[in-house]
Amino acid sequence: MVLTDEKAEVVAKGAMIFCQSDVDAWVRSSVEITSTQEGQPSNPQAQHEAIEKTALDVITAYVVKARGELIRKSLDPKAPATATPSQDPKQGPPA
Numbered sequence: 001m002v003l004t005d006e007k008a009e010v011v012a013k014g015a016m017i018f019c020q021s022d023v024d025a026w027v028r029s030s031v032e033i034t035s036t037q038e039g040q041p042s043n044p045q046a047q048h049e050a051i052e053k054t055a056l057d058v059i060t061a062y063v064v065k066a067r068g069e070l071i072r073k074s075l076d077p078k079a080p081a082t083a084t085p086s087q088d089p090k091q092g093p094p095a
Contacts, residue, residue, distance in 0.1 A: 008067065012059035027051045 006014075016023050030051045031044070 008060050008063040009056070011063045012056055015059050015063075016056060023052070023055055026055060030054075 027048060031047055034047065034051075
């Protein structure tokens with residue numbers, strides 16, 4: 001997905017659709033955590049949408065980062081990878 005010419009946000013939305021069950025689980029758990037910490041939200045739908053937007057932002061940032069690394073690698077094939085030890089670049093973004 002990272003190798004397309006589409007905008008990063010379009011790629012991120014595609015990734016969210018492809019992994020919809022994972023995104024839904026993350027959103028539900030985030031809503032549960034924030035509801036427990038802050039009491040019941042006045043507008044649960046707005047809270048759900050805000051958390052989904054955060055997920056989209058995180059995935060978009062990952063796509064931008066991955067594309068930047070690909071571009072840098074194509075310009076300098078000897079450049080080291082910048083993945084953190086806890087993240088295997090072959091597996092994609094952390095769940």
